[in-house]
Amino acid sequence: MREITDAALRFPTATFTAALVLVVGFWTLILLGPSARDRRTRRAEDPSHVRATPVIAEASLVIALAWILSLGGSLLLRPHEAAQPLAAVLAALLLVTSLALAALAARRVTRGRRRPR
Numbered sequence: 001m002r003e004i005t006d007a008a009l010r011f012p013t014a015t016f017t018a019a020l021v022l023v024v025g026f027w028t029l030i031l032l033g034p035s036a037r038d039r040r041t042r043r044a045e046d047p048s049h050v051r052a053t054p055v056i057a058e059a060s061l062v063i064a065l066a067w068i069l070s071l072g073g074s075l076l077l078r079p080h081e082a083a084q085p086l087a088a089v090l091a092a093l094l095l096v097t098s099l100a101l102a103a104l105a106a107r108r109v110t111r112g113r114r115r116p117r
Contacts, residue, residue, distance in 0.1 A: 016098070061110070073098060074091075
């Protein structure tokens, strides 16, 4: 458990850890916010409402997936601690790769919801 905590607070994953804390806080405020009835009336009044995945939901999915991928990559790279310059390059590569893979996965998951019905 200590290794996971250490990996979550080190460079590549710490970036996504901070973003994930914000996402969890946002969704907590949404759930504790106005009642479902208020949301339904606002949605009915909005003529631009279409059947699509909201941007915030897709961004939340990207952040969560990127955090998981980055954490897993950090744990896999940890036993192979390299020299300082190489470790920094690998960490930066892990950051970019996990974000790109998470964005591709989220787009694939939400693609079906974007098509008009």
